[in-house]
Amino acid sequence: MNVIKKSLFRKRRKNESRIKYWMWLSHLYIGLLSSVIVFIMCVTGCLYSFRNQIINFSNKEKVYVEAGSGSVWKPGQIQEKLLKSGKELTRILIPVKKNESYVISYRENNIDRSGYFNPYTGEELGPPNTGSGRFFEVVLDIHRNLMMGNVGRQIVGASVLMFCFLLISGLILWLPKKLKFLKQGLSIKWNARFQRFNYDLHNTLGFYTLLVLFFIAVTGLYVTYPWVKNAIVISLGGESISNISKESGEDDPFGNLLGDMLEKQNEKKQLKDEDQVSIDKILELSHQYLPYNAVTSIEFPNKENPRYVVIKTNTENFLGMMLPDEITFDKKGNLKTKELFFDKPLNKQFTALAKPLHTGEIMGLPSIILYFIVSLIGCSLPVTGFIIWWHRYSKMKT
Structure with a gap:
């Protein structure tokens, strides 16, 4: 001892x-x-x-596809095909690389599911393997x-x-x-x-x-x-979290959040009977507001959020970092919000990148x-x- x-x-x-x-x-x-x-x-x-x-490698027969010479299936066509089999498309991830499949999320029998989709053949490739x-x-x-x-x-x-x-x-x-x-x-x-x-x-x-x-x-x-x-x-x-909760006024984040929630509720009522603009139109509009090629995620309107949410991962910067730009549209295709990463204050930029900065995914x-x-x-x-x-x-x- x-x-x-x-x-x-x-x-x-x-x-x-x-x-x-x-x-x-x-x-x-x-x-x-x-x-x-x-x-x-x-x-x-x-x-x-x-x-x-590793997950992509374990699902390589689904993740990687042979790039065809013909036309690529549009999100609207994918949505129609899924509807015919009783599936409601809720989200779609469109990669930049030509040899990668789309990742789709959908609801079937009130259960949320996800899987891969070949955009060249129109084939559903099934869900990812669960082992890895x-x-x-x-x-x-x-x-x-x-x-x-x-x-x-x-x-x-x-x-x-x-x-x-x-x-x-x-x-x-x-x-x-x-x-x-x-x-x-x-x-x-x-x-x-x-x-x-x-x-x-x-x-x-x-x-x-x-x-x-x-x-x-x-x-x-x-x-x-x-x-x-x-x-x-x-x-x-x-701002300090404790200070934010005490403050009120024009720049109050909680007040802004409440205002945004009320605006979304009004959208639900006003646009309840309006025809929903096609997903293809939303994709076209997103390219107009964010004119660069990038991995694109589109989330469809749902009970909680009546808007289309489009997130493009911008890598057009000096270090090639993956920086998210987000825009939202209402059911009619009107632009509601546009949040560019470089327009955010430094603290919000860090918050948006905290996870990829910790894991190292920030630059691929x-x-x-x-x-x-x-x-x-x-x-x-x-x-x-x-x-x-x-x-x-x-x-x-x-």
Whole structure:
């Protein structure tokens, strides 16, 4: 027992600053306390990175189609075909790539279903295979709450907070005393003994991945803790949630929301007996207001929302990021709202992108690969850190 105590504590070295000394102790204690959960978070993050690609691969006979030379089925034709078989089309996703099928959502016997549709042959390709989807549901549940509900959610949140501290304290410990030692902290001595090699892996890889790991952790906390969400929104120029609830007036978001709800209710009454404009017309109008090629999602009017909702994923920017632009139309095809991503304030832009920023989907496959590599290194940090401590413990034991 004394050996364990000694391995968890050391006296301050000569010429060692108090900050670095206390950071060393805190880094050790918090690292050992949170290492298992941090490892699980990073492993599940690695697995989840390629979720869409793996699901598409497991459904490749449905996702990928042979691009025909003839005409492509229009959404209106798809809607008519589904109606004949007792299915009500509720949403359609139109890809940019010619060799990909459409994704359709519909109601059949009051049950919501989804599936793939070949736009060249008019063939319903059926729903996605559930095996890979269920696997990733389990992975996501572990990642969010260790499959322990709210208790697990709080454990994960606390561990991620500790991880943020570990990244900051690790940077402070990494900082070299003199500039001539900088190269040593930026490189790995591949031919060194195992303990030195392991130490370099922990220090150097931790430094190179620090910013991305910290960003992933913070965006994860954004979902877990309201106070983190509030802090980020305020720092980006938004209003505090508590302040919003107290304020009223022209710029009150809740007032605007209520006004929007009332307007939609009036639309339902006024346009109740009006003929609904065709989905093909809505698609044509959306191209006029958002004149660029992109993945396009169209949601049909329903009981909750009497409007067509069109979302186009705009990638026409310097980094090729997938940024959502949204427009809505009433049943007659009149434009009701138009929300361009770049017109939104910074806090609302972040809110719209919080999930793809956390998962790495924001720039497609290149950013997913980057996140996978960084998460993999994140998995190694608790392991290499534990080995550093275990070597210290073993030396004292002998």
